[in-house]
Amino acid sequence: xxxxxxxxxxxxxxxxxxxxxxxxxxxxxxxxxxxxxxxxxxxxxxxxxxxxxxxxxxxxxxxxxxxxxxxxxxxxxxxxxxxxxxxxxxxxxxxxxxxxxxxxxxxxxxxxxxxxxxxxxxxxxxxxxxxxxxxxxxxxxxxxxxxxxxxxxxxxxxxxxxxxxxxxxxxxxxxxxxxxxxxxxxxxxxxxxxxxxxxxxxxxxxxxxxxxxxxxxxxxxxxxxxxxxxxxxxxxxxxxxxxxxxxxxxxxxxxxxxxxxxxxxxxxxxxxxxxxxxxxxxxxxxxxxxxxxxxxxxxxxxxxxxxxxxxxxxxxxxxxxxxxxxxxxxxxxxxxxxxxxxxxxxxxxxxxxxxxxxxxxxxxxxxxxxxxxxxxxxxxxxxxxxxxxxxxxxxxxxxxxxxxxxxxxxxxxxxxxxxxxxxxxxxxxxxxxxxxxxxxxxxxxxxxxxxxxxxxxxxxxxxxxxxxxxxxxxxxxxxxxxxxxxxxxxxxxxxxxxxxxxxxxxxxxxxxxxxxxxxxxxxxxxxxxxxxxxxxxxxxxxxxxxxxxxxxxxxxxxxxxxxxxxxxxxxxxxxxxxxxxxxxxxxxxxxxxxxxxxxxxxxxxxxxxxxxxxxxxxxxxxxxxxxxxxxxxxxxxxxxxxxxxxxxxxxxxxxxxxxxxxxxxxxxxxxxxxxxxxxxxxxxxxxxxxxxxxxxxxxxxxxxxxxxxxxxxxxxxxxxxxxxxxxxxxxxxxxxxxxxxxxxxxxxxxxxxxxxxxxxxxxxxxxxxxxxxxxxxxxxxxxxxx
Numbered sequence: 001x002x003x004x005x006x007x008x009x010x011x012x013x014x015x016x017x018x019x020x021x022x023x024x025x026x027x028x029x030x031x032x033x034x035x036x037x038x039x040x041x042x043x044x045x046x047x048x049x050x051x052x053x054x055x056x057x058x059x060x061x062x063x064x065x066x067x068x069x070x071x072x073x074x075x076x077x078x079x080x081x082x083x084x085x086x087x088x089x090x091x092x093x094x095x096x097x098x099x100x101x102x103x104x105x106x107x108x109x110x111x112x113x114x115x116x117x118x119x120x121x122x123x124x125x126x127x128x129x130x131x132x133x134x135x136x137x138x139x140x141x142x143x144x145x146x147x148x149x150x151x152x153x154x155x156x157x158x159x160x161x162x163x164x165x166x167x168x169x170x171x172x173x174x175x176x177x178x179x180x181x182x183x184x185x186x187x188x189x190x191x192x193x194x195x196x197x198x199x200x201x202x203x204x205x206x207x208x209x210x211x212x213x214x215x216x217x218x219x220x221x222x223x224x225x226x227x228x229x230x231x232x233x234x235x236x237x238x239x240x241x242x243x244x245x246x247x248x249x250x251x252x253x254x255x256x257x258x259x260x261x262x263x264x265x266x267x268x269x270x271x272x273x274x275x276x277x278x279x280x281x282x283x284x285x286x287x288x289x290x291x292x293x294x295x296x297x298x299x300x301x302x303x304x305x306x307x308x309x310x311x312x313x314x315x316x317x318x319x320x321x322x323x324x325x326x327x328x329x330x331x332x333x334x335x336x337x338x339x340x341x342x343x344x345x346x347x348x349x350x351x352x353x354x355x356x357x358x359x360x361x362x363x364x365x366x367x368x369x370x371x372x373x374x375x376x377x378x379x380x381x382x383x384x385x386x387x388x389x390x391x392x393x394x395x396x397x398x399x400x401x402x403x404x405x406x407x408x409x410x411x412x413x414x415x416x417x418x419x420x421x422x423x424x425x426x427x428x429x430x431x432x433x434x435x436x437x438x439x440x441x442x443x444x445x446x447x448x449x450x451x452x453x454x455x456x457x458x459x460x461x462x463x464x465x466x467x468x469x470x471x472x473x474x475x476x477x478x479x480x481x482x483x484x485x486x487x488x489x490x491x492x493x494x495x496x497x498x499x500x501x502x503x504x505x506x507x508x509x510x511x512x513x514x515x516x517x518x519x520x521x522x523x524x525x526x527x528x529x530x531x532x533x534x535x536x537x538x539x540x541x542x543x544x545x546x547x548x549x550x551x552x553x554x555x556x557x558x559x560x561x562x563x564x565x566x567x568x569x570x571x572x573x574x575x576x577x578x579x580x581x582x583x584x585x586x587x588x589x590x591x592x593x594x595x596x597x598x599x600x601x602x603x604x605x606x607x608x609x610x611x612x613x614x615x616x617x618x619x620x621x622x623x624x625x626x627x628x629x630x631x632x633x634x635x636x637x638x639x640x641x642x643x644x645x646x647x648x649x650x651x652x653x654x655x656x657x658x659x660x661x662x663x664x665x666x667x668x669x670x671x672x673x674x675x676x677x678x679x680x681x682x683x684x685x686x687x688x689x690x691x692x693x694x695x696x697x698x699x700x701x702x703x704x705x706x707x708x709x710x711x712x713x714x715x716x717x718x719x720x721x722x723x724x725x726x727x728x729x730x731x732x733x734x735x736x737x738x739x740x741x742x743x744x745x746x747x748x749x750x751x752x753x754x755x756x757x758x759x760x761x762x763x764x765x766x767x768x769x770x771x772x773x774x775x776x777x778x779x780x781x782x783x784x785x786x
Contacts, residue, residue, distance in 0.1 A: 033535035034141045035511050036201060036518035037528075038167035046119045050143070050158035051096070052082045058100040061088045064129035067272045069100055072136045079149040079542075080158060095120035098139075100132050111203070111274075112168025115139070117160050130274045134201050138165060145535060148542035171471065173434050174517040175204035175278075175488025176510060178502075181211035181289070182240075183493040184256035185502065191269050192499070196506065196545065198273040200514035205270055206346065206488060208280045209258075212288030212311050216257045217279070219335050222328075224293040231255035232289075232306040239455075240494040241701055241770055242735035243309025252306060263339050271341075278398065279340045282348035283329060284382050285314040297325045299360035310494070312770045313353035320382045321362025330389050337393050344413065345390050349383055349399035373406075380406030387412060398434065401426070417441075417490070420473050427476055427483040435487040440469035441513070443505050444492045448550030450738060451662040452621045454504065455495050458702055460665065463533075463551040464574045466512040467526055489513045500546045507547035511536050530575055534614070551575050552620035554610040558627050558658050562634045566601040567627045567657065571610050582610035588622055605629050626659040631689075632681050632755070632785035633657050640678035646671030648781060654679060660781035662738045664699055668782075674775040677707070677759040681783060686716050686753045691786040692724075693744040694757055697779040700735045700769070704777040707759035710743045714752035721756055731762050740781075757783055 032041065058069045069086045076082055089099070103125040108114070113131035115138060116123045124135040142160045146153040176197050178185070185193075190207075197205060209216045215229035231252035235243040246252065258266070270277050288307055295302025299319045318325050337345065354375035357363040367378050380403075387397045387409040398413040401422025408414070413432040416423030423433040435441070438459065445459030471487040489510065496502050511533055515524060533551075540547045551574040559568045571580050581593040584602060589611045596610065611622045632655045648670035649656045660668035698706045711726040725745045761778040765771040 031531070032142075033532045034138055035529075035532055035536050036515040037523055037532070038138065038165045039520055039523075040166040042164040044118065044162035044164070046162045047159040048117050048119060048122055048162065050076070050080070050082070050160065052080075052084075053096055054082065054084050055093055055097040056084050056086045056100075057089045057092070057097055058086070058132075059089045060102045062129075064272075065100065065102075065132060068129055068132045068136060071133075071272075072098075072139065075140060075147065079147050079151065079153045079156075081152045098122040098124070100124045100126075100135075103127065107168075108166075109168050111172075112166075113138075115163070115165040115167070117142070117163050119162060122160065130203075133198075133274045134167070134169075137199065137201055138167065141539075145538040145542055148539050169201070169203075169518045170520060171484075171486030171517045173204055173486030173488065174202045174514065175206050175434065175436075175486065176202050176506070176513075177206040177208060177436075177488055177490040179208040179211070179491060179493045180216050181208060181214040181493075183497045184214065184216065184254075185493075185499060186256070187258060187262045187266060189499040189502075190258075190266050193502075194266070194270045194273055194275055196503070196510065197275055199539070199543075200510050201518055202510070202514055203275055204278060204486075204488060205275050206278045206280065206490075208282075208346075208492075210280065210282050210289065211286045212307050212314070212316070213309070214255050214306060215289040215293070217263065217336065217339075218257055218259045219332050220260070221331050221335065222294065225290065225332075226257040227293075228252075229289040229293040229306060230257040232308045235308040236497065238309070239701075239735040239737075241310040242768075243307075245307060246305040254308070255306075260335075260339060267340060276342040276344075277340055278342055278344045278346050279336055280346035280348060281329075281333065281336055283386065284318045284320060284379060285316075285350065285352035286348055287318055288316045291316055291318070294328065297322065297328050299356040299363060310770055313355075314351045315353045315355050317352055317354070317356055318382075319360060319362055320357060320378050321360060321364070321366040326385060326389075329386065333386075333390065334393075337390075337395060343396055344398045345395050346415070347383065347386055347390075347397050347399050347403075349379070349403040350417075351402065352379060354379065376406035378406070379403075380408070383412070384409045413485070415488075423484070424473055424475060427480045430483065432483050432485050434485050435471040436490055440466055441487060441489045442492070443489050443509050444494070444496065446663075447505070447509060447548055448553045449623075449661055449663045449666065452553055452623070453548075453550065454501060455737070456505075457492065457495050460663075461509070462574060463509055463512055464526060466509045467516065467524065467529060469513070469516050470521070471516070486517055487513070503546040504548050507540055507545055508533055508537060508551070509548075527576070534575070549620035552577060552612040552614070554580055554612055554620075554623040556608050556610055556623050556625035558608075558625055560627075560634065560657050561601070564601075564603075565629065565633075566603045567606065567629075568599055568601050569608055569625070570599040571596045573612055575612065577612040577614070579613040580610055581613060582608055584608060589618070591616060591618075602627075603629070625661075628657045628659070628782065628784050630657065630784045630786055631683060631687060632783060635684065636682050637783075638680045638682070641672060641675035643670040644673045644675075646779065654780065654783045655681060656782070658782065659695060660697060660740070660779075662697070662699075662740060664697055664702060664704055664777075664779055669697055669779040670781070671704075672761060672778045672780075674761055674763055675778070676761050677757065677778055677780055679757045679783065680718075681755045681757075681785070682718070683753050683755070683785070686751050689714065689747050689750045689752050689755070689785060691744060691746045691784075692755060692757070693742055693784040693786075694759070695740055695742050695781045696759065697738075697740055697781070698732065698736060699738045699779075700732055701738075702777070703765060703769075703771055703774060704779050705732060705762050706741055707778055708762050709758070709760040711758040712745055713756040713758070714750060715754040715756070716752055718754045721754070724750070731766060733766075734768060755783070755785060 111130045113135040114125040233246045234254040291298045292304040401416045414426035415434045445461040557570040580596040581589045605628045713721040715721040765774045
């Protein structure tokens with residue numbers, strides 16, 4: 001019976017491992033650090049040792065194959081100085097070689113590969129050069145991370161574990177995006193970005209070449225696109241949403257563009273790395289830079305200047321009633337199509353405020369002539385007409401999900417960014433879809449607490465959240481889900497001005513997205529991903545790629561035991577770091593500070609500072625959490641107007657002793673939309689009062705403003721109140737850095753049971769704000785009474 005049970009368990013375990021798509025024959029002593037993780041792996045004993053005598057051999061003497069084998073030889077040479085010979089196969093050596101061999105295996109598809117490593121040789125089999133290229137990325141990741149260095153490294157054994165891998169991508173569209181309109185990035189960095197994609201087995205580069213703030217591609221027929229449209233006045237010393245338009249006589253000096261020769265070189269560079277470039281030429285909106293150069297194709301005729309910063313709403317559109325507009329756009333697209341040989345041309349189609357169309361006689365005549373039902377259908381007409389032209393050039397259009405409005409063009413592919421709903425609707429109409437919802441795929445969003453991050457546009461998309469993204473919604477049928485081509489991450493650059501900052505926002509989140517798009521869904525495991533991403537970060541360091549350490553940032557969770565009058569603290573981070581150290585005396589933590597083992601308590605007002613350590617060195621920035629034990633702690637609060645959405649800890653959120661950070665959504669701020677704050681605290685009995693302090697947040701980019709007035713009143717009976725002080729706060733006259741402001745007042749010989757705090761919300765966004773007339777938020781974290 002025991003023997004039968006044992007056999008049954010062995011079979012059961014074997015079935016489980018096989019169904020998961022991965023086989024480990026020696027799981028105890030073999031660990032891979034490959035990103036994205038391969039589909040199937042089988043370990044063997046021993047290693048292949050790379051040395052100066054190793055040869056690289058390939059079959060199929062074509063340029064793509066030759067590039068791939070020379071590519072790996074070049075990388076290996078950089079850190080080893082091994083000048084490995086690269087040859088087309090004539091006679092196979094007996095051992096010590098890497099062989100790239102074309103095979104015919106339908107299961108691998110175009111991009112899959114087989115990799116077999118034994119002690120004497122490495123064999124790569126693939127149906128195409130794409131499979132060869134992705135096998136190369138895997139081979140490099142099987143080597144020590146020093147292989148990515150650009151200088152010779154001593155005292156390293158270049159060992160590759162004996163292993164068999166069968167691997168292919170889950171999705172055909174594995175994309176990354178770059179906006180070069182809001183900020184221009186030089187051609188050399190574009191190549192570096194392509195290398196970053198190649199490292200992660202990404203295969204689509206969505207190049208956002210045009211927008212209101214700059215036109216970036218040379219069009220020979222229309223030279224003013226680069227002489228005028230590519231340049232704007234320099235307002236780089238001011239926040240994006242707080243930039244004045246160009247003044248009369250002011251010279252436009254910020255910008256740049258890519259010549260057609262540069263673009264051809266970049267397209268070739270990308271193709272060699274199995275990456276297709278999808279150019280985006282925005283229409284009918286986000287065309288301010290174009291119309292600054294050629295205002296005759298607008299509804300009003302201009303004049304326009306290239307905006308140096310934020311524009312909202314997007315009202316400057318191409319005139320849809322003017323046939324010459326379409327001739328102009330088609331001529332531009334003709335040159336663009338000749339530059340980019342890929343299947344897709346991205347035409348934007350998003351965020352078009354159609355106010356000008358509703359006023360334009362030509363546009364209204366078009367609506368009438370085409371029997372359209374309004375401006376939404378006019379946009380659909382616009383997109384369909386452009387699609388007809390692009391299809392005539394044997395290409396396909398792709399656009400943001402607004403192209404669904406008014407009726408989608410017949411062969412259009414939808415890029416769903418406003419959540420998943422647009423993609424779901426398109427797939428149900430049998431249109432192809434690329435999922436890119438802002439919730440998981442916008443890498444211009446913060447990846448850590450804003451207190452510790454460079455200024456970003458807003459939002460919060462940490463590494464783990466990216467890793468948890470699933471591109472195929474459960475609501476789609478199996479057949480409908482076939483229309484999900486894949487997904488991509490987008491990087492808009494309003495707040496990203498340099499290559500170093502761009503890399504910081506992209507890495508390591510690109511690694512998480514790469515695994516989402518390449519690896520089988522059932523193989524994604526965050527806990528197993530953590531050690532691999534740590535090795536990937538070592539590779540970034542060797543490549544001199546700037547990257548965020550936000551996932552190491554410690555979250556300090558504070559709670560209060562109202563009975564014991566103690567604060568409890570729990571430390572954690574995304575990387576589940578085993579070594580976190582903290583201080584309670586306000587000093588910066590060092591390797592000698594207290595090591596966090598389990599949650600701990602304190603019984604006084606405290607500043608907790610904590611940081612993670614990796615291999616004995618602090619990594620990331622120091623986290624900080626302030627808590628206060630004070631006389632109003634957990635005393636009941638009565639609000640005249642209710643808080644909304646942001647509860648800051650609930651009914652006692654203003655007296656729980658926990659202060660907020662610069663992140664408005666950290667859970668410690670109470671938010672009041674357009675309403676004033678009027679709070680009354682009942683201390684229970686008459687007490688001596690020495691001071692009252694409140695903290696307010698201002699984040700003008702998120703429509704959060706300081707109150708215009710803060711007033712404190714006290715009472716012994718809750719009926720008759722005496723005003724003790726008030727603070728007048730000027731309304732911001734432009735966008736400001738995120739700030740927390742304390743309104744504190746000290747009292748002498750004052751006694752009270754009831755404390756009233758009044759804070760006046762400014763109500764509506766000022767005229768200078770992008771949300772002019774919109775509701776303003778007032779955020780408060782704590783009322784401290786000493």
